[in-house]
Amino acid sequence: MLRNSAKISFILKASFAAFGTYFCMYAFRKPFSVATFEGLAYMGIDYKILLIIAQVLGYTLSKFLGIKIISEMKSSKRTFYLIGFILLAELALLGFALIPAPYNIVFLFLNGIPLGMIWGLVFSYIEGRKATEILGVVLCSSFIVSSGVVKSVGKYVMDTLHIGEFWMPFFTGLFFIIPLLLFSILLEKIPAPTQEDILEKSERKPLNKTGRVQLFKQFALPLTLIIVFYIFLTAIRDFRDNFARELWDALGYEGSTSIYALSEIPIAITVLLILGGIGAIKKNKKAFAYYHYILIFGCVAIVASTLAFQLQIIEPAIWMVISGFGMYICYVPFNGLYFDRMIATFKIKGNVGFLIYIADAFGYLGSVSILLYKNIGRAELSWLDFFVYCLYSVAFVGILATLISFLFFKNKHKPALESSNLLYEY
DSSP, X not given: XXXXXXXXXXXXXXXXXXXXXXXXXXGGTSGGGGOOOTTOEETTEEHHHHHHHHHHHHHHHHHHHHHHHHHHOOGGGHHHHHHHHHHHHHHHHHHHHHSOTTTTHHHHHHHHHHHTTHHHHHHHTTSSSTTHHHHHHHHHHHHHHHHHHHHHHHHHHHHTSOOOTTTHHHHHHHHHHHHHHHHHHHHHTSOOOOHHHHHHHOOBOOOOHHHHHHHXXXXXXXXXXXXXXXXXXXXXXXXXXXXXXXXXXXXXXXXXXXXXXXXXXXXXXXXXXXXXXXXGOOOHHHHHHHHHHHHHHHHHHHHHHHHHHHTTSSOHHHHHHHHHHHHHHHHGGGGTHHHHHHHHHHTBSBOHHHHHHHHHHHHHHXXXXXXXXXXXXXXXXXXXXXXXXXXXXXXXXXXXXXXXXXXXXXXXXXXXXXXXSSBOOO
């Protein structure tokens, strides 16, 4: 009884610290996207699109740097870097407010570089544990909810406090600095994985360049397919996130402040319950297989809800929730949970950071590409029509990539695994 109480207490404290830290991070990243910057364009490209591209490019560069930095980082340095990165991001938002457009675009690029490191730092505190699924899903739900919440805060700053579009991101970030510091301190107090955690999920260690190359070679086919799927997921998820206001306005919700947050809450709760339930599965191989079933289910939900919306069978808000659920039930596992079970299943010597960051690096390249494609290749399409087009694309790619990857992992032979000095018995 005492052991169960201690376990529940640990999960609650660790979840609170991880959720709060990443939730606050979004206040330094996403508020600017609720502004429209109407009427501004440079080099024939909408100013807001240029801002989003600049930040995503910074984020993308950060992910490529993170392949080495996060996978090799020692636990003793995590808090120092976490707080330092956030302060650098806020300083960049100050530059964005002070420097006139279009020259301030560069500060969104600088803002994205430190923020791209935060996810790997936070996830490193919770990976390799028996409770990683639960903790990971709670952490992942933070970016589902936080994006909507900080947009609502940003809109409140503009509409109620009468702060302009350029200063709004900086002031929104100010509100979250102290909470971020407090949550970071709590995160650092999370105890290291127990011996029982290590036996069940394998010990997590820094991964050098040689180890990273060997790991990728061992699983080149499924990792490549998963990365392609994740490129599409990241691109459409970022598009939905960055142009939430344009999409909701097109659906008839102009002027609504709460819709951004309220629409994401049921998605976060449902994703939390479904993926958190996998944590009850002790057999790593079985749990890893379940993730593939969930990916297929998410893609089907995207297609079915979008078709129902186009046929006017369901209301626009219901469609946004169901399609958002399908997208996030696929997106969330690749932010650590899927790779955590992969490492545990194949007893890989390393950590989740490398796999997350190699997927993220290419994922955010996809995010930039979709913005350029929309603005240059499909400029005639409305934001809403383009979003529908992308949803069908991501679902098709996802089903194909997941099926092939699943078959690869299912047929992976034990002798092949034993021949690698990276892996133990499957």
